[in-house]
Amino acid sequence: MSFRYLGITNCLFTRWHGETVQGVSCGDGYVDIGNCWFIDGNATVINLNGEHRFHDNRVEDYQQVVEDGQFVEATGVSRICNNTFTNIHGDAMFAFTGAYTNVDHPGYLIASNFFGCKAGRFAIYTAGAKHLTIVSNTFLNGGIFLGTAGQQGNDWNRDYLITSNLF
Numbered sequence: 001m002s003f004r005y006l007g008i009t010n011c012l013f014t015r016w017h018g019e020t021v022q023g024v025s026c027g028d029g030y031v032d033i034g035n036c037w038f039i040d041g042n043a044t045v046i047n048l049n050g051e052h053r054f055h056d057n058r059v060e061d062y063q064q065v066v067e068d069g070q071f072v073e074a075t076g077v078s079r080i081c082n083n084t085f086t087n088i089h090g091d092a093m094f095a096f097t098g099a100y101t102n103v104d105h106p107g108y109l110i111a112s113n114f115f116g117c118k119a120g121r122f123a124i125y126t127a128g129a130k131h132l133t134i135v136s137n138t139f140l141n142g143g144i145f146l147g148t149a150g151q152q153g154n155d156w157n158r159d160y161l162i163t164s165n166l167f
Contacts, residue, residue, distance in 0.1 A: 004029040008036060016041040023048050030075065038062060051106075054080045064090040067097070068108075068129075077106045077131075085123075086116035092145070093117065096129035107131020107159070117142025126157050133161045143167055 006029065013020050013036065020041055021033060030051035038045045041062040046054055049068055059065050065085055068078075085093050093115060096108070107130060115123035117140060124134065125145040134144065147157050 006031045008033045011036045012039070013037070013041065013045075014039045017043070019043050019047045021046045021048065023050065033057065048078075051076045052078045054078075055082050057083045059083065059088070060086045062088055064088060064093060064095065066094040068095070075106075077109055079109045079111070080113065081109070081111045082113065084114045084116070086114075088118065088121070090121075092122040092125040093142075094124040095127075096124070096132065097127040108133065110134045111136050113137045115139045115142060129157055131159045134163075134165060135161070136164045138166045 008021065008031070016038070020038060020043070021031070022044075023031070030053065031048055032053045033046065033055070034053070035056045036058075038057065038059040039061055043062075044064040044067045045059050045062055046052065046065070047067045054066075065088060066080065080094075094110070110124070110133065112135075115137060117123050119141050121142050122145045123137075123139050123142045126132065126147060144162065146160070
């Protein structure tokens with residue numbers, strides 16, 4: 001399915017089994033998810049490889065928040081801003097894997113979020129991601145792991161800007 005815009009606003013997703021919002025290609029449009037609550041899920045909240053905006057949401061008691069392979073071209077930078085993430089059960093809240101050298105993926109902006117990590121877990125990990133900006137976030141108990149095992153693409157971790165975060 002191809003679309004210019006898909007908006008999901010003011011929704012409650014609870015006890016979701018499987019990927020909550022998923023799509024391997026967003027065509028030439030983008031997905032906007034705002035002011036929603038995601039409570040008690042056993043997979044990822046968003047698994048979108050095209051451009052998406054995820055803002056002003058609350059996610060708690062989920063397996064993972066984001067999984068993105070960066071293997072399709074997007075029309076713009078994906079933005080994950082002003083969210084609260086807490087009590088995520090998996091090893092990492094965000095997993096960026098599978099960047100490809102022949103795909104012009106514009107990257108991610110992760111800004112002004114609260115990451116309430118479980119002890120010994122990571123908020124963000126990368127295994128072949130590019131064009132990643134992480135700015136003005138608060139990390140409680142967890143941090144960022146760059147270059148983890150599990151590389152899926154043929155590109156490497158590159159073009160990162162990480163600044164003004166509180167750990």
